[in-house]
Amino acid sequence: MMKRLIAASFAATTLLAWTAPAAAQDKDYRVNQLIIYGDDQCPQSTANEITVCARKAESERFRIPEDLRTSSDPANKAWTERVLAYETVGATGINSCSPVGMGGELGCTQRLLAAARGEKKESGADRFGELIAKAREERLSTVDADAAEEQARVEQAEKEYAERKAAQEAATQHQGHGDPAE
Numbered sequence: 108m109m110k111r112l113i114a115a116s117f118a119a120t121t122l123l124a125w126t127a128p129a130a131a132q133d134k135d136y137r138v139n140q141l142i143i144y145g146d147d148q149c150p151q152s153t154a155n156e157i158t159v160c161a162r163k164a165e166s167e168r169f170r171i172p173e174d175l176r177t178s179s180d181p182a183n184k185a186w187t188e189r190v191l192a193y194e195t196v197g198a199t200g201i202n203s204c205s206p207v208g209m210g211g212e213l214g215c216t217q218r219l220l221a222a223a224r225g226e227k228k229e230s231g232a233d234r235f236g237e238l239i240a241k242a243r244e245e246r247l248s249t250v251d252a253d254a255a256e257e258q259a260r261v262e263q264a265e266k267e268y269a270e271r272k273a274a275q276e277a278a279t280q281h282q283g284h285g286d287p288a289e
Contacts, residue, residue, distance in 0.1 A: 144168040177229070 137156045143149055145165030152158045170176075199207040202214035 135155070139150070139156055139158045141149065141158065141160050142163060143160050144163050144167060149160035149162075150158050199205050199211060201208070201210035202217065203211045204214035204218045205211040
């Protein structure tokens with residue numbers, strides 16, 4: 108009988124634990140997501156609205172959002188790049204990367220390398236190099252100060268050790284000679 112009572116109370120507790128979050132989810136909350144810049148204040152949440160703010164630097168206020176700054180859409184290609192592409196149409200002969208004319212295949216490697224450099228420049232992979240260099244610079248900026256602090260601690264410890272050693276030697280010399288009155 109006791110086991111059934113414990114099992115029934117456990118089942119009731121489990122049922123309440125499952126229904127409580129569901130009841131909380133039944134309330135209709137409106138979520139207001141904002142991007143705020145610099146020192147702007149985030150609006151307070153109300154009873155029916157939860158306000159979530161993402162803070163960005165003041166310098167980002169009037170800029171195009173980061174995810175829209177780069178695009179692979181051909182319409183966003185610079186006019187100079189379009190003109191350069193048209194200049195090579197119909198090119199034949201040496202360094203043209205064309206099957207027409209003698210030495211046409213010689214320009215294919217140059218075109219491939221130029222395309223790879225362009226992709227690398229647009230990919231942002233060089234940004235990681237800049238970020239790594241910046242992090243390394245920040246780390247190295249504290250090395251001299253840290254080394255100076257460590258050197259001061261070592262010198263202080265050596266000085267204390269030398270003073271203790273001198274005091275011990277003086278004490279042993281004083282004990283070794285004894286009192287002259289004896």
